[in-house]
Amino acid sequence: MILLKLFNTLTRQKEEFLPLGEVVGIYTCGPSVYQYAHIGNFRTFIFEDVLVRYLRFKGYKVKRVMNITDIEDKALATARKEGKSLWEMTEYYSRIFFEDMETLNLLPAEVFPKATEHVPEIVDIIKKMMTRGFAYCGKDGSVYYDISKFPDWGKLSHLKLKLGKKKIKRDEWGEESSIISDFALWKSYEKEDGDVFWITELGKGRPGWHIECSAMSSKHLGTRFDIHIGGVDNIFPHHENVIAQNFGAFGENPSKYWLHCRHLMVDGRKMSKSASNYYTPRDLTGMGHKPMAIKYLLLSMNYRRRLNFTFEGLREAEEKIEKICNAIERLENASGRDDAGKLAVKAMERFEKVLDDNLNTGKALEVLEEFTDDCVKQNPDKESSEKIRETFKKMDSVLGLGLFSS
RNA sequence: GCCAAGGUGGCGGAACGGCUACGCAAUCGCCUGCAGAGCGAUUCCAUUCCGGUUCGAGUCCGGACCUUGGCUCCA
The missing domain is CATH 1.20.120 (Four Helix Bundle (Hemerythrin (Met), subunit A))
Structure with missing residues (x-):
């Protein structure tokens, strides 16, 4: 059998795909369910879908996990603004997401774990990091990852950042963006969180942004699996932090291959939620376009190249x-x-x-x-x-x- | 500023250092009761710029210029 070659962000090279075991384990960063996913998001999901289908076509058994991020700062803020409960809102957008997946003829993952349903696992993995000396409790009651303990930090993104001691709890832009900061694993409760909190051994609060991927991937695929996929914008800081967390808890990089899908552009600029220059699948189907044409267009370019919509x-x-x-x-x-x-x-x-x-x-x-x-x-x-x-x-x-x- | 990716006809986009894809658009035919779909043919002065290597450069090397992305919201 001819081997598949995949570009590994970790090594910045095309490598032959040699699976670790019987079943190919794939973890894919899924949607944040506080908004409609746009076709830029779906470019990545479609790419993932074809990869899974192709691996099966070649005779591999595949287990794919796609997380549903149903808690994070933006989601909380959006729910608050719209006067809905977090649960109500994430439920709605999850349903829409699954409908869109079906519209685009995407195979469901084997597991769709939700962050809010893995709080015990999250607490557990944070405790491991604390025991191993990679995490500490801050004065504000939040738990932070101590970046100075992880020498390989920056290996994935190849960024040369200065080591600093600025802590980031909220997922916001730091003022000094060139300084590496300790980031929150567990965020202590604040008033605006409303009824969104868990009372755990780590105190009253909620999970940080990056931790769910470490907790859920290790639960559903083990501490070492084959492929981790996401959009390029996840390389830094998200995946960098995920690697740090896994190293802190289990002493190894969770994934053998790291694949990143490049952005979809519209009018020469990145399609993104924050720039609000995006189309959702239902925008386009509502205009009379066929879902499979959308898919065809999104597949018409290698995933590592920019595609202008x-x-x-x-x-x-x-x-x-x-x-x-x-x-x-x-x-x-x-x-x-x-x-x-x-x-x-x-x-x-x-x-x-x-x-x-x-x-x-x-x-x-x-x-x-x-x-x-x-x-x-x-x-x-x-x-x-x-x-x-x-x-x-x-x-x-x-x-x-x-x-x-x- | 730092780190990446990229600049090819009217447009989108290929191209082991050699034979100048392909698609769209445009024009003309064929087919068809009409339309659609299909088929055939034709047209178009394209490789950002400046050097270098070479018998030969879109492709390799050096240097400009420009565009986009990342640099703690993001697929």
């Missing part, structure tokens, strides 16, 4: 999908004489080759398009048209474009 691109994606579906439909009544079976074999080989190279979905779509063109030009006989259909099915099982569902 335009409506022209969306329209093109729509046309390409239609073209492919039309070609498949025609095969149904094929009654020609050409033995086109070779086409299918060749296309499949190329398809795998480009995906093996760091999951280049953009090129995979090109292969799919060219294969479509080739098939249309021929007049396949019954037998080879069956082969061709099978090949389309296989490709679709990896890309999840629902080519056969209409």
Whole structure:
């Protein structure tokens, strides 16, 4: 079997994918459920989906965990502002998220752990860090990670920051951004938290932002698993801190491969919630665009490259999908004489080759398009048209474009 | 400022140091009762700039300029 190569942020190199054990463990940073997820977020989720599908296609068993971040400063602030309870709000946006996943034909993860349902595990892992001397209790009652104890800090993001002693409890911009700071693992209760608190051995309070990923990944995948994925904006500080935490608690980096999906741009700028220049899947479907066209567009570029979202691109994606579906439909009544079976074999080989190279979905779509063109030009006989259909099915099982569902 | 990524036709985007993809747009045909879809053909003075290496550079080296991203909200 040809090996898949993946770009590991940790080493900044493409590496051959060699799993640690029988089942490939994948942890993916899921949505923060205080807003609608936008198609930039979904670029990462779609990439993850194709990776999982492709690994299964290659015969691996995969266990994927996708966390649901249902507690953090922004979520609390949003709930307060909208006059809703945190639970009410996160429940709503989680439901929407799952609906959107289905709309985009994304496979569900094996586990969708919620931060609020893992407080005992969170407390436990913080206690481990304290026992091992990586965490301490601050004067304000919060528990902080002592960054000076972790020599490898910064290895993932390659940032050269100065060691400082500024503590960050709230997830806000520090005034001196070039100074590394101890960050909160457990945030002591404050009035604005309202009814959101847990009474634990660490006192009355709530989990910090980064800790859930350490707690939930170690619970559901063990302290060492294969792949951790997220958007590039998670590299720093989130994943850097996750690595620090795991080292503090278990003495090792939790993941062998760290994959990061680059941002989706709109009009040449990053699509983000804070810049409010984003579209959600339902914005676009509401305008009459097909979900699979959105997906097609988001897959049309290798995940490590920036992709600029335009409506022209969306329209093109729509046309390409239609073209492919039309070609498949025609095969149904094929009654020609050409033995086109070779086409299918060749296309499949190329398809795998480009995906093996760091999951280049953009090129995979090109292969799919060219294969479509080739098939249309021929007049396949019954037998080879069956082969061709099978090949389309296989490709679709990896890309999840629902080519056969209409 | 520091750390990255990148600059290719009207647009989007490929390209082991050699044969100048491909798609969109545009034009013309074929097919069609009309439309759509499909097929064929055609058009377009493209590699940010300046040096260097080479028989040969979009590709390698050096230097500018510009764009974007990260630098404690974020997929």
